[in-house]
Amino acid sequence: MMKNPTSHVSCLVFWLLLFKTLLAMADMAQNTTIPVNVGVILDLDSLFGKVGLSCVNMALSDFYASHAYYKTRLVLHTRDSMRDVVAEAAAALELIKDVEVQAIIIGPESSKEANFVVNLGDKAQVPVISFSTTSPSPATSQTSYFFRIAQDDSSQVKAISSIFQAFGWSEAVLIYVDNEFGDGVIPYLGNALQEVGARISYWSVIPPVVTDDHIVSKLQHLMTMKTRVFIVHMLPSLGSRVFAKAKEIGMMSEGYAWIMTDGMTNFFGSINSSAIDNMQGVLGLKTYIPNTQELEHFRVRWQQKFQNDNPTILNVKLDVFGLWAYDTAGALAMAVEKVGSSKNFSFQKTNTSDRANDLETLGFSLSGPQLVQALSSTIFRGLSGNFTLVNGQLQSSDFQIVNVIGSGERGLGYWTPKDGLVRNMKSANTNTSTNTYSTTSNASSLGPIIWPGDTTTIPKGWQNPNHGNTLKILVPVKRGFRELVNVTFDPSTNTTMITGFCIDVFKAAIEELPYAVSYEFYPFAKPNGEAAGSYNDLIFQLFLGNYDAGVGDMTNRANRSLYVDFTLPYTESGVSMVVPIKHSKSRQGALVFLKPFTWDLWVITCCCFILIGFVIWVLEHRINEDFRGPGGPAVSFWFSLSTMVFAQREQLVSNLSRFVVVVWCFVVLILTQTYTASLTSLLTVEKLQPTVTDVGQLLKNGDFVGFQEGSFVQELLTNELGFHVEKLRAYRSTQELAQLFEKGGVSAAFDETPFMNLFLSTYCSEYTMIEPTLFNADSGFAFAFPKGSPLTLDVSRVITNLQEQGKIQSIKDKWFKKDAGCKRDPATTSISFNSLWGLFLLVGVSSAFALLVHAAMFFYHNRHLLILPDSNASLWQKLCKIVTFTL
Structure with a gap:
């Protein structure tokens, strides 16, 4: 049966009408979209601006192709900033x-x-969205209408500190551009390094517009410093010039370490090959962007479109800022769609006066607050990774660590806030740590690194500041106190031997430094071997730059610190007074017999006599006729007192009484012997007392005082203590000082505490030291270096370590303890209860034991008394009856 041709025609007409209707509906939908005006301000003449604009346009084209049903459409109005x-x-x-x-x-x-x-x-009330502003200023937290769709520069400082921790570096030099971009990261970087025990030792600021000569001058200054780790924070245009000059003067050789912040590394694809050749061995941080198929497909499409739009620009690579621009446009399109209806996208004028200026008639957007809220809550998976905003800031804190090798960069590993340094992101994702920031980092977390100078040896981070030159150490020449500094000339061999306490401390400090320092001692002497001048003259030689350090018994005085830098002192501080000792017999008073014991010991002894008398009476009065009757207690106390001279006449019957008396007689024997010895000492031993105890006494009597020749103590005696110059006598050695005392030339001597200790180590039986009359906690023997020397701080740290380890004390014992047997007789003091409390404890325990045994035996033998005929009697009445029976 054949089909009717008319039915086929009708069916075809129906489908054609339906398709035409759908097209009309689509056109109507297109015509009902809501246009939303959005401004775009870029430097359209720069490559950066061209890349950003192309990414924004492609983002909107891709977005609305996949979201054709959206009611809103962003309409871009582009303006050229002209970098102004x-x-x-x-x-x-x-x-x-x-x-x-x-x-x-x-x-x-x-x-x-x-x-x-x-x-x-x-x-x-218009949201401003930036995909390139990485400096912490302006801060997104200060305004609700600013959004940074880029990584804040401060987010990378933890990654930099982890690198320092991994390689054990303690100091760095920061080289940064002098503008908002460079200044913004400084406080954050300093705090991050401090948390891992490192610091920024120097800040080198380079202007944005600078000559090559100025860059070379800056770098040559950095070469004179100890630190060999440099952090470069600037954009590629200036950073490429810095690395070119660094290579030219030899700062890209072995021993140096360079770290680039993401300000340069994120633009690495646009840096030419000649600039890359100057960066060999440099480490860099760049924003980590997960590689996805979508991203690879976009790179290919963008490359083709950008090349078609800009045929004269070749070999341009898409960087992270282009991806952030792409995600920025997509996020804004989503937020605008959330706000919705057209009535929200309008402005309200605030002032329409003819005299009002442009800012006064600016008005405000009615949709601004809703758009801010919508943009803040926008979350999606973008080309640059997960898009999430917190307080207007993009939450993207992962970094890749790269090494510049050959014509490009090689990935070494990654850094994440949770895991720190990791070799690959898979291991980071499997880490279940809940810490906000990882606190441990090590070099094994990264791949093999080629450092500057084409070496795999990890740079130490520092170098001898003198570039291998031998330090010239100036040493004072002294005639006395050779234990401190001793310079000996040998004419036969034409050699000089320099020894002493100060020299040994300096050698120990240099050995403890984390780097090798070669040095040579030079005596501060004339050709004939005599001292070439005072300590101030020696300090002035360092100020003139003729020597690299001064080592000896030099004190860090305030006036000297104007010319040189001193380390921390390595000896005790202060100026002390030494005076002779006078020998005098003890004064014998009427109550001298009470002085052997302290008052508390006398009271305890008397209480023990009473206790023993009571115990003997309790134990004896029922069975011994000598202790019965009304006078029994008095006899017991007399018995206890007579034991002091072992003259007791009463006979004891109870074995418990005999036990108590034997213990007590032993205690009395110890007390009497101790008392006799102490009283004899008080009456016969000579007391050693200083002849002078106060400076005012010396001034009042007009006595002569001694000081060490060439010491600053002379100025203190005349200017601060008020001594006349004619009352001062100089000495140059311990022997000369002893002669001054013996001949009656001086009544006291003033000098720094270390010198006085050295004097007393030989003459301690004849002289004594009075408390420091002039004391400065910061003064003492210290090493001197020229102003600005990096060794000052390093040696000061080492001195602190040597003191904590006890090494300085060991050196001091070696030179100062020549006569360990020199001791004075100690002053006789009264004996206290604390010295003999064990004896009295023995008396108390023995007496208590005897009483307990006696009570137990008594109650056992008289237990029938507890059972009274009168059943109504209480226990207290029964006990009273027993006590009455006992008495």
Whole structure:
């Protein structure tokens, strides 16, 4: 049976009408979309601006192709910033006032350009979104209308500190550009390094516009420093010039370490090959972008489109800022769709006066607050990774560590806030640590590194500041106190031997430094071997730059610190007074017989006599006729007192009494012997007392005093203590000082405490030291270095370590303890209860034991008394009856 041809025609007509209807509906939907004006301000003449704009356009094209059902459409109004702050501000003002844009996307290459636009957006309630402003300023927390769709520079400082921790570096030099981009990271980087025990030892600031000679001058200054780890924080345009000059003067050789922040590494694809050749061995941090198929497909499409749009620009690579620009446009399109209806996308004018300026008539966007809220809550998976905003800041904190090798970069590992340094991201993802930041990092977490100089040896991070030259150490020449510094000339061999306590401390400090320092001692002497001048003259030689350090018994005085830098002192401080000792017999008073014992010992002894008398009476009065009757207690106390001279006449019957008396007689024997010995000492031993105890006494009597020749103590005696010059006598050795005392030339001597200790180590039986009359906690013997010498701080740290380890004390014992048998007779003091408390404890325990045994035996033999005929009697009445029976 054949089909009717008419039915086929009718069916075809029906489908054609249906298709035409659908096309009409699509056109109607297209015509009902809501246009939303959005401003875009970029430097359209720069490669950075061209890449950003192409990514924004491609983002909207891709977004609406996959979201054709959206009711809103972003309409871009592009303006050229011309890399000028005024031009960018004028463009933003025109977009808000005339075009009434609902948001502005900016891509400035510096934070300075963004600040004014952000302020305008805040005033007009127009969100300002930047995909390139990485400096912490402006801060997103200071305004609700600024969004940073880029990593904050401060987010990478933890990664840098982890690298320092991994390689054990303690210091770094920061080289940064002098603008908002460079300044913003400084406080964050300093704090991060401090947390891992490192610090920034020097800040080298380079202006954005600078000559090559100025860069070379800056780098040559850095070469004179000890630190060999450099952190470079600037953009590639300036950073490439810095590395070129660093290589030219030899700072890209073995022993140096360089770290680039992501300000350079994120642009690495746009750096030419000649600049890369100057960066061999440099480490860099770059934003970690997960590699996905979608991203690879986009790179290919973008490369083709950009090349077609810009045929004269070749070999351009897409960087992370282009991906952030792409995600920025997509996030804004989503947020605008959330806000919805057209009535929200309008402006309200605030002032229509003819005299009002542009800012006063700016008005504000009615949809601004809703758009801010919608944008803040937008979450999606973008080309740059997970898109999440917290306080207007993109949450993306993972970094890749790269090493510049050959014509490109090689990945070494990664850094994440949770896991720290890791070799690959898979191991980081499997780590279940809940810590906010990882606290441990090690070099094994990274791949093999080629350092500057084409070496695999990890740089130490420091180098001898003198570049291998031998330090010239100036040493004072002294005639006395050779234990401190002793310079000996040997004419036969034409050699000089330098020894002493100060020399040994310096040698120990140099050995403890974490780097090798060669040195040679030079005596501060004339050709005939005599001292070439005073200590101040020696200090002035360091100030002139003729020597690299001064070592000896030099004190860090304030006036000397104007010319040199001193380390921490390595000896005790202060100026002490030494006086002779006078010998005098003890004065015998009427109550001298009470002095052998302290008052508390006398009281305890008397209480023990009473206790023993009571115990003997309790144990004897029922069975011994000598202790019965009304006079029994008195006899017992007399018995206990007579034991002091062992003259007791009463006979004891109870064995318990005999036990108590034997213990007590032993204690009395010890007490009497101790008392006799102490009293004899008090009456016969001579007391050693200083002849002078106060400086005022010396001044009042007009006595002569001694000081060491060439010492600053002479100035203290005349200027601060008030001694006349004619009352001062100089000495140069311990022997000369002893002769001054013996001949009656001086009544006291003043000098620094170490010298006085050295004098008393030989003459301690004849002289004594009075408490320091002039004391300065910061003064003492110290090593001197020229101003600005990096060795000052390092040696000071080592001195602290040597003191904590006891090495300085060992050196001091070696030189100062020549006569260990020199001891004075100790002063006789009264004996206290604390010295004999064991004896009295023995008396108490023995007496208590005897009483307990006696009571137990008594109650056992008289237990029938507890059973009274009167059943109504209480226990207390029964006990009273027993006590009455006992008495």
